[in-house]
Amino acid sequence: MHTPLLVFDVNETLLDLAPLDGCFDAAFGDATARKRWFASLLHWSTVTTLTGEFRDFGTLAGHCLDTLARQDGISLETADRQRIFDTIATLPPHDDVPDALERLKAAGFTLVALTNSAQETVDAQFRHAGLTSLFTHVLSVDQAQCYKPHPAAYAVAANALDCEPAAFRLIAAHDWDVTGAMRAGCQGAFVARDGAVLNSAGETPDVIGPDVADVADVAEQLIAAAHD
Numbered sequence: 001m002h003t004p005l006l007v008f009d010v011n012e013t014l015l016d017l018a019p020l021d022g023c024f025d026a027a028f029g030d031a032t033a034r035k036r037w038f039a040s041l042l043h044w045s046t047v048t049t050l051t052g053e054f055r056d057f058g059t060l061a062g063h064c065l066d067t068l069a070r071q072d073g074i075s076l077e078t079a080d081r082q083r084i085f086d087t088i089a090t091l092p093p094h095d096d097v098p099d100a101l102e103r104l105k106a107a108g109f110t111l112v113a114l115t116n117s118a119q120e121t122v123d124a125q126f127r128h129a130g131l132t133s134l135f136t137h138v139l140s141v142d143q144a145q146c147y148k149p150h151p152a153a154y155a156v157a158a159n160a161l162d163c164e165p166a167a168f169r170l171i172a173a174h175d176w177d178v179t180g181a182m183r184a185g186c187q188g189a190f191v192a193r194d195g196a197v198l199n200s201a202g203e204t205p206d207v208i209g210p211d212v213a214d215v216a217d218v219a220e221q222l223i224a225a226a227h228d
Contacts, residue, residue, distance in 0.1 A: 003187060004108060006222070007157045009148075009172035010115035010122055013191055014215070015091040015129060023087050027080035028072055040064040045116055045147040054145040056118045061088075089124040093131060094193075100219040101134045107223045112137045112168070114157045116147045137161070149180020169207070171218060179203045189218050 008014055017038065021031040041057070041064045048055050055063075065084065069076040105111060111134055115122045119140040126132040137160045141153040148154065151165075158165050170181030171189040178188040179202030188205035190198060198204055207225075209218035 003167060003169050004226075005110050005112070005161055005163065005168035006104065007112045007114050007154075007168050007170045007181075007186070009170070009174065009177050010113055010117060010125065011091075012193060013171065013173040014093055014097050014113070014131070015125060016094045017091060019091060020084065020087050023080070023084045027076060027084065028069070028074055030072075033068060033072070037061075037064055037068050040068065049146040049150050056142060057116050057147075058085075058118045058121060061085075089121060090128045091125055093129045094215065096216040098130070100216040101131065103223065104219050105134055107226060109222070109226075110161070111135045112139065112157055112161065114139045114141070114148070114154070114170070116141055116153075118142055148177050149183075151180075151184040154181050154184040154186055169222075171207075171215070175199050175202050178205055189222070191215055191218055 011017060017034065020034045024034040024037070025031040041061055044060050044064060045057065048060065065081065066076065101111060113122065113126070113135050117140060119142050122138055122140055126135070126138055132138065139156050139160055141147055141156055143156045144150070144152040146152050154165055154170065157168060161168060165185035166187070169187035169189055170178060171191060172178050173191040173193040173196065175190060175196070175198045178190050182188045182203040182205065188203065189207035189209070190205050191209045207218055207221050209215060
């Protein structure tokens with residue numbers, strides 16, 4: 001089903017978290033600590049949503065960072081902590097992203113970003129990455145006081161676009177995000193970053209970008225569908 005309204009997840013889908021690996025290596029002596037920290041951050045965003053005790057993503061990120069340091073027996077230096085948060089604000093887009101977004105924009109699609117990050121954070125990220133002008137809306141779930149994959153988080157995009165959830169497609173590199181969107185009534189598209197596969201417990205969207213092409217491949221599929 002063709003829709004001209006595309007809503008993109010941000011972290012890992014559009015922006016590359018790899019530059020954080022060096023920060024975590026310096027602070028923890030282990031670059032893979034970044035993945036453990038991000039998994040904990042997603043876990044606690046779910047906890048706060050389910051319990052109704054919303055904390056913004058930046059605050060949760062700090063708590064998860066401190067907990068990881070305690071777990072690893074690390075005394076986290078103030079400079080290392082600041083370097084991590086400064087890097088979050090300056091993450092680059094994945095190599096395939098700028099051209100893919102330009103092609104979608106030129107093909108007549110309306111582009112919207114919807115992230116669990118705080119509004120101030122995503123605004124800084126998009127300014128640095130040079131993506132702001134490509135998007136009609138850059139949105140944070142802060143407005144809903146809950147995180148994706150709660151249905152109310154996707155309603156932030158629906159409200160901004162003045163449409164029903166079924167009118168837009170959520171594009172993400174996280175299968176839980178795609179499943180959440182589809183169960184909220186949206187269409188979905190999965191970006192298989194780093195060879196990721198869909199969990200069979202969730203939904204399977206009709207558009208999937210293989211790990212060799214990612215957002216660029218998703219863009220080509222959507223543009224081709226628009227001309228069918």
